[in-house]
Amino acid sequence: xxxxxxxxxxxxxxxxxxxxxxxxxxxxxxxxxxxxxxxxxxxxxxxxxxxxxxxxxxxxxxxxxxxxxxxxxxxxxxxxxxxxxxxxxxxxxxxxxxxxxxxxxxxxxxxxxxxxxxxxxxxxxxxxxxxxxxxxxxxxxxxxxxxxxxxxxxxxxxxxxxxxxxxxxxxxxxxxxxxxxxxxxxxxxxxxxxxxxxxxxxxxxxxxxxxxxxxxxxxxxxxxxxxxxxxxxxxxxxxxxxxxxxxxxxxxxxxxxxxxxxxxxxxxxxxxxxxxxxxxxxxxxxxxxxxxxxxxxxxxxxxxxxxxxxxxxxxxxxxxxxxxxxxxxxxxxxxxxxxxxxxxxxxxxxxxxxxxxxxxxxxxxxxxxxxxxxxxxxxxxxxxxxxxxxxxxxxxxxxxxxxxxxxxxxxxxxxxxxxxxxxxxxxxxxxxxxxxxxxxxxxxxxxxxxxxxxxxxxxxxxxxxxxxxxxxxxxxxxxxxxxxxxxxxxxxxxxxxxxxxxxxxxxxxxxxxxxxxxxxxxxxxxxxxxxxxxxxxxxxxxxxxxxxxxxxxxxxxxxxxxxxxxxxxxxxxxxxxxxxxxxxxxxxxxxxxxxxxxxxxxxxxxxxxxxxxxxxxxxxxxxxxxxxxxxxxxxxxxxx
Amino acid sequence: xxxxxxxxxxxxxxxxxxxxxxxxxxxxxxxxxxxxxxxxxxxxxxxxxxxxxxxxxxxxxxxxxxxxxxxxxxxxxxxxxxxxxxxxxxxxxxxxxxxxxxxxxxxxxxxxxxxxxxxxxxxxxxxxxxxxxxxxxxxxxxxxxxxxxxxxxxxxxxxxxxxxxxxxxxxxxxxxxxxxxxxxxxxxxxxxxxxxxxxxxxxxxxxxxxxxxxxxxxxxxxxxxxxxxxxxxxxxxxxxxxxxxxxxxxxxxxxx
Numbered sequence: 005x006x007x008x009x010x011x012x013x014x015x016x017x018x019x020x021x022x023x024x025x026x027x028x029x030x031x032x033x034x035x036x037x038x039x040x041x042x043x044x045x046x047x048x049x050x051x052x053x054x055x056x057x058x059x060x061x062x063x064x065x066x067x068x069x070x071x072x073x074x075x076x077x078x079x080x081x082x083x084x085x086x087x088x089x090x091x092x093x094x095x096x097x098x099x100x101x102x103x104x105x106x107x108x109x110x111x112x113x114x115x116x117x118x119x120x121x122x123x124x125x126x127x128x129x130x131x132x133x134x135x136x137x138x139x140x141x142x143x144x145x146x147x148x149x150x151x152x153x154x155x156x157x158x159x160x161x162x163x164x165x166x167x168x169x170x171x172x173x174x175x176x177x178x179x180x181x182x183x184x185x186x187x188x189x190x191x192x193x194x195x196x197x198x199x200x201x202x203x204x205x206x207x208x209x210x211x212x213x214x215x216x217x218x219x220x221x222x223x224x225x226x227x228x229x230x231x232x233x234x235x236x237x238x239x240x241x242x243x244x245x246x247x248x249x250x251x252x253x254x255x256x257x258x259x260x261x262x263x264x265x266x267x268x269x270x271x272x273x274x275x276x277x278x279x280x281x282x283x284x285x286x287x288x289x290x291x292x293x294x295x296x297x298x299x300x301x302x303x304x305x306x307x308x309x310x311x312x313x314x315x316x317x318x319x320x321x322x323x324x325x326x327x328x329x330x331x332x333x334x335x336x337x338x339x340x341x342x343x344x345x346x347x348x349x350x351x352x353x354x355x356x357x358x359x360x361x362x363x364x365x366x367x368x369x370x371x372x373x374x375x376x377x378x379x380x381x382x383x384x385x386x387x388x389x390x391x392x393x394x395x396x397x398x399x400x401x402x403x404x405x406x407x408x409x410x411x412x413x414x415x416x417x418x419x420x421x422x423x424x425x426x427x428x429x430x431x432x433x434x435x436x437x438x439x440x441x442x443x444x445x446x447x448x449x450x451x452x453x454x455x456x457x458x459x460x461x462x463x464x465x466x467x468x469x470x471x472x473x474x475x476x477x478x479x480x481x482x483x484x485x486x487x488x489x490x491x492x493x494x495x496x497x498x499x500x501x502x503x504x505x506x507x508x509x510x511x512x513x514x515x516x517x518x519x520x521x522x523x524x525x526x527x528x529x530x531x532x533x534x535x536x537x538x539x540x541x542x543x544x545x546x547x548x549x550x551x552x553x554x555x556x557x558x559x560x561x562x563x564x565x566x567x568x569x570x571x572x573x574x575x576x577x578x579x580x581x582x583x584x585x586x587x588x589x590x591x592x593x594x595x596x597x598x599x600x601x602x603x604x605x606x607x608x609x610x611x612x613x614x615x616x617x618x619x620x621x622x623x624x625x626x627x628x629x630x631x632x633x634x635x636x637x638x639x640x641x642x643x644x
Numbered sequence: 645x646x647x648x649x650x651x652x653x654x655x656x657x658x659x660x661x662x663x664x665x666x667x668x669x670x671x672x673x674x675x676x677x678x679x680x681x682x683x684x685x686x687x688x689x690x691x692x693x694x695x696x697x698x699x700x701x702x703x704x705x706x707x708x709x710x711x712x713x714x715x716x717x718x719x720x721x722x723x724x725x726x727x728x729x730x731x732x733x734x735x736x737x738x739x740x741x742x743x744x745x746x747x748x749x750x751x752x753x754x755x756x757x758x759x760x761x762x763x764x765x766x767x768x769x770x771x772x773x774x775x776x777x778x779x780x781x782x783x784x785x786x787x788x789x790x791x792x793x794x795x796x797x798x799x800x801x802x803x804x805x806x807x808x809x810x811x812x813x814x815x816x817x818x819x820x821x822x823x824x825x826x827x828x829x830x831x832x833x834x835x836x837x838x839x840x841x842x843x844x845x846x847x848x849x850x851x852x853x854x855x856x857x858x859x860x861x862x863x864x865x866x867x868x869x870x871x872x873x874x875x876x877x878x879x880x881x882x883x884x885x886x887x888x889x890x891x892x893x894x895x896x897x898x899x900x
Contacts, residue, residue, distance in 0.1 A: 058784040073705065074771050076811055077713040093791070129787070136787035138780045138835045140795075140804040147794030165804060171712055172807060179779035186775045194768065217760055246707040280680040285688055286709045387711070390728075390735050391682075456784045504695050506688070550695055555662060556703050556761040559695065 010263070010614055010629035013417040014118040019635055023122040026418070027461050031468030038063035040472045043463065044211055044226040045069070046198045046253050049078035050170075050177055050448060051431025052232030054455030057180035060189040062460055067224055068181065069193045069213060071248050076178040079234060079246040080451060083170025084291035084384065085154060086162035087134075087448040089127040094151050098159040100124045106157055107446060108636040110336055111411075111439020112588035112604065114266070114612070117635055118418060123437050126457040127449050131163055133456055137176040141165050153334070154293060154444040162445045167291055167383045173448055177455070197561065198253045199489040201229065201260045201427070204481045208257075208427035212485045214493070216561055219554040221486050223477035227470065228426045228463060231257060232455070235410035235432040237270065239569045239576065240521070241513025243407035244276060244289040250565040251572050254414050254433050262422045263614035263627060265415035265435030267572065268580035271442055271589045272522045273408030274340035277391055278360040287406040288391060290363075290384055292444050295333045295340070297368035297377065298401070300324050302352040302361050312354070312362055312400045323347060327599075331643040338441045338589045338602070339643060341405035345522050346600070348404070355402045364400035405522060409447060411438045411589065412579075415614040415629070419462035420454060423614075426470075428463065430454035435612065440588025493553050496563045501546030505562045508543045512536065512566070512573055520577050525593040526584070532577040540570040575615060575624065582626060585609045597640070606638050651677045651743040655690065657702055658750045663758050663766075669748075679739035683726065684709060684716065686738050704763040711735040711875065714810030717817070718763045719750040724814035724873040732812065732875040752817035756824075756860045767813050769859045770827060776855035777848040778831040780840055799837050806833035808876040815870035815878075821862030826870040828856050829886035830878045836889060846893035853890055 015026040033041070041064050045056040048070040056068045070078060090103040103124035108115060131149070135141065141163050142150040154162040165172040184190040193213065199221070200212035210225040236251035237243040258264045275290045303310070304321045323343060325332040335343075344361045347353060354360050369377050374397065378385070385396045392402070414422050414429040416436055421428050431451040438446065515535050519528035543566070551557045586595040586602035587609070595603045604610075612629040652675045660667030674690050681689070684706050691701035707715040711732040718733055720726035726736045741747065751759050756769040795803075807830070815826035832849050835841035841848070864883055871880045 054784070061783040072707060072713070072715055073767055074714075074811065076771075076774075077707055077715050079708060079713070081713050082708045082710050091790070129785075131790045132787040133782075133784060135790040135793065136780065136782040136840055138803075138838050138840050140800050140807050140834065140838065142804075143795050143797045143800040145797050147796050147800075149790055165807075168712065168808060171810075172804075175807065179774065180782075180784075182771065182775045183779040183781060186777075192771070194771075244710075246713060247709060248707050281678055283678060283681050283685050283689055285682070285685050288710050386730075387735070390711075390731060391737065393737070393739060460784065504692055506692065548695060550698065550700055556764065558703055559701065 007625060008627040010415065010423070010612070010627055011417070012116050012629055013419060014116065015418065019118060019121045022118050023125060030461055030465035033464050033467045035063055039065065041065065041467055042067065042226040043228050043230060044224055045230045045232060046211065047078065047232035047234060047433070048075035048178070048181065049080035049232060049234055049431060050174055050451030051455045052078070052230070053174065053177035053181045054452050055230055055232060055430055055459045056190055057177060057184050058456050058460045059463065060184035066184070066190045067193065067226065068190055069196045069198055071195065071197045071216065073194055075181055075192060075194065076175060078174060079249050080174045080448065081171045082244070082246065083448055084167045084289070085293040086152065086164035086169045086445040087130065087173060088154070088161050088443070088445040089131045089163060089449065090124050090161060091128055091131060093149060094160045096159045098161045102159065103127060103161065105636055107437065107443060108439070109641060110441055110443040112441055112602065112641055113439065113606070113610065113633060113636070113638055114269070114587050114631065115437055115439030116631060117633060119437050122458070123450060123453050126453045129457055130449060130452045134173055134176050137180060139165060139172045139176045152293065153296060157443065167381070170448060173452065177452070199256065199564065200485040201257045202482050202485045203260050203424065204475060204479060207425045209475055210477065210482060212489050214489070217556055219552070219557065221490055223482040223486055225475055225477050225482070227472055228428060228466065230428045230430060230459065231414065231433050232430040233433050235413065236569070236572055237407040237410050239512070239573050240407040240516045241509045242279065242284060242287050244273060244287050247286060250568070252565050252568045254429070255568040255572055257414060257422065257424070257427060259617050260424065261617065262424050262427060263415040263616055264412070264575060265612050265614050266412040266440070266579065267576045267615065268520070268583060268590050269411035269440050269588065270407060270576070271337055271409040271411060272341040272405040274337055274344055274405050275363065275403045276406035277388065278355055278357060278402050278404040288387070289406065289408060290388060290401065290403060292337065294363060294381060294384060297380070298333065298363040298365050299367060300333050300340070300361055300363055302347045302354060306351045312364070321352070328643045335643045336441060336443065338591070341522055342591060344405055360402040360404045362400035363403045365396060366400070369397065409442055411435065411440060411442055415612065419465060420458055421462070421466065426466065428459060430459060440590055493560060493564060496547070496560060496567070497549055497553055499544065499547050499549070501548050503546050504548060505559055505566055508539060508547060509566050509569070511539050512570060515539070516573055516576070520573070520580055523591045523593055524580050526581060529577050529581040533574060533581065536570065536574045536577065543567065543570060579613055579615065583609055583613065602641070604640065610638070649679055651679065651738065651741065651745070653677055653741065654746040656746065656748045657762070659702070659762055660759050661761065663760055667759065677738055679737070681738050682709065682734055683720070683736040683738065684734050702763065703761040706734055709734040712810060714812040717752050717812045717814055719752060719817055721748050724752060724817040725875050730875055730877050752813050754816045754822035756822065757813060757816065765813070769861070770811050770813065770824070772859060773824065773828055773852055773855050774831065777844065777851040778835070780835060781844060793839050795838060803834050803837040806830040806837070806878060806882050809878050810876055812875065814873050814875060816861065818869040818873040819862065820867065820869070821865060823864050823870070824856050824861035825864040825883045825886065826874065826878055826880065828852050829882035832886045832889065833882040836885070845889065846897045849886060849889045849893050850897060853886070
């Protein structure tokens with residue numbers, strides 16, 4: 005076994021010109037020939053829907069797959085706060101360079117510079133495109149677009165549509181997709197779950213799909229496969245992800261040889277509604293735009309259980325404002341999350357569980373008036389009240405961190421192609437642009453950048469050197485992959501044990517949260533590496549799945565996904581163990597400054613870890629891609 | 645919340661093996677339901693119990709559980725999404741019920757929404773309506789700078805009010821005619837109130853309404869049940885706007 009040095013295929017020359025030069029150098033596919041190519045897109049979130057629509061517009065034939073009943077339901081829809089773009093409409097000093105700089109720094113110097121620069125460049129086109137599609141962004145009285153500031157940024161570059169920006173952007177991409185479906189160039193396959201990747205002669209050539217209504221398996225062939233299936237935050241069981249969000253597509257690809265980049269980089273979002281009890285099925289995020297006006301605090305005294313409104317000003321610790329005077333409540337997510345955990349660990353947490361801190365709007369209401377606060381955050385306040393039965397206009401919200409986003413994902417080069425030829429990975433499913441921590445309002449930006457403005461060019465570059473060969477699904481590799489998948493589901497059904505799928509998922513989630521969560525250390529990670537295989541072994545011996553494989557069987561679907569999480573969780577722990585530095589969302593207790601801030605080790609770890617599957621029972625290989633910082637100087641982040 | 649507040653509930657749930665078989669109401673008893681859990685978490689609890697008893701769990705659609713994806717939706721005691729106003733099933737909490745309550749749970753019923761299993765229905769008819777014209781024809785890359793089109797704040801807000809529709813189908817399930825006019829008109833208003841949507845405004849309303857009729861959805865008879873049960877508070881004034889646009893377009897559009 006040899007460790008590979010990976011090449012991100014970053015074009016040379018100045019970073020400002022690299023994308024333009026690269027686009028020019030990419031070979032083109034003649035418009036008449038585009039119709040000879042077929043592309044599979046898995047996932048219909050921002051990245052998948054925008055890619056599928058854009059590729060169809062160019063003339064390619066596109067097959068799109070999603071597990072929900074409609075392409076409009078992908079979890080991008082739940083993003084509340086907004087989307088960043090370097091428009092500088094507010095005249096406050098923003099620029100492509102500043103968005104690039106903020107994103108590299110926010111990612112704690114663990115992203116590829118050239119990718120991030122391109123992201124900042126195309127961000128301006130995204131807003132134009134979305135407005136043209138009819139996305140009803142917030143407007144000022146003059147009819148111009150309105151902007152706000154968002155976590156980790158000192159400029160107002162975030163565009164928003166009330167608290168439903170993700171929904172509106174997704175409905176925009178979905179409408180573009182339906183427009184193409186109406187023209188017959190896109191074929192939609194809903195309630196369809198990808199269960200295997202098909203490799204033929206070293207190239208990704210198709211997928212195996214399970215219809216979740218009938219349980220039937222089907223084979224689909226194409227000239228390239230695009231995975232845009234989102235992140236793997238549900239490995240923690242409780243997360244802000246949708247219940248069906250899963251890692252199975254990227255995990256199937258990993259087991260066919262695609263490298264998994266930085267699996268330990270996960271983001272714990274600081275502003276979620278705290279856990280209410282054992283039957284909790286998911287966590288709800290409150291947009292961090294709330295931190296623009298809300299003030300985070302805990303009682304100064306340990307164990308102070310008085311109602312918040314009885315705690316006087318002098319008895320409150322506005323700890324973010326105290327520790328980080330220049331960023332205050334707007335520090336990046338990882339910093340805000342760790343500080344909340346720190347307060348709870350000090351027994352200063354609030355609410356019945358003590359696992360919460362206050363987010364208080366009293367001063368904002370006093371300053372701006374109730375109506376202004378209502379206009380900005382009304383729907384978020386309503387949502388909070390619906391869930392907790394408390395009125396945040398009168399008492400401070402209680403918030404606590406929760407698993408939210410995964411920066412890690414399949415490794416891709418500058419063209420968004422994985423190490424497997426013909427397999428492209430977009431959006432949260434890839435590892436690329438956010439480094440070790442993602443800034444607020446940047447996920448929507450990246451998903452749409454990848455789908456609207458990167459893949460349409462780079463897939464052409466791939467196809468220019470590739471000739472459609474008329475491959476059919478009767479090729480033995482398709483049969484083999486289908487057999488592999490149906491066997492796996494049959495094996496699950498045969499177990500007929502005693503414990504439910506959720507039971508196992510909760511057990512995995514607890515280990516992941518305790519040992520591979522916000523704060524990690526060698527001892528905990530080794531514990532996780534021992535425990536996860538034990539749960540996995542028990543799962544395959546004792547899980548109970550009722551019903552059969554040839555009908556709607558939600559437990560079977562869940563079991564298939566959990567089986568993958570039970571493997572991925574172990575890789576996350578291994579990756580975290582073998583990165584003894586702290587960076588962004590990955591906080592190793594052994595590597596911190598005396599002020600408890602994350603401390604990187606750029607000498608040894610200024611690289612991407614890209615894990616390579618070696619078969620059951622064998623430790624995967626940790627390949628590396630060195631990261632060079634030529635434009636943003638490597639420096640310890642400071643938000644003080 | 646402590647266990648002493650936990651509730652015991654009688655559930656009457658529609659069970660149907662698949663779209664071809666006949667369904668029926670089945671009774672279940674469920675104990676130990678915390679008032680803090682969501683309605684779907686209560687259903688999870690029931691399913692957990694059923695699985696452990698070796699029975700078939702109840703199938704229901706859901707995904708984000710934050711009230712935004714539009715995937716969930718059942719009829720609870722005769723009301724789509726249940727008793728709380730402007731709330732999806734997933735955001736309805738059990739504190740809205742009392743210990744000892746009987747809760748009747750049925751799928752969203754409408755001819756164009758066939759039942760797939762138990763409480764799961766097929767709503768792909770909504771995709772078909774959008775496919776008929778619920779978009780602005782602009783390809784990636786064609787867009788001018790976003791500020792070349794000014795949108796008065798009032799129009800942007802009205803458009804956003806309509807754009808909030810999550811496509812759950814509660815409007816159809818609530819309507820005695822199984823009309824999809826609230827859903828269709830919300831999309832027509834969202835796009836039609838914006839300057840970007842003007843070029844296709846006439847063809848959009850004509851083709852979307854035609855598709856809606858073709859799929860077997862009924863007509864609006866002004867009962868306003870749809871608005872009352874809409875989790876996103878979409879107003880029936882959108883239906884009036886759609887009807888007006890439809891009339892004007894049908895009268896003036898050259899191809900009709």
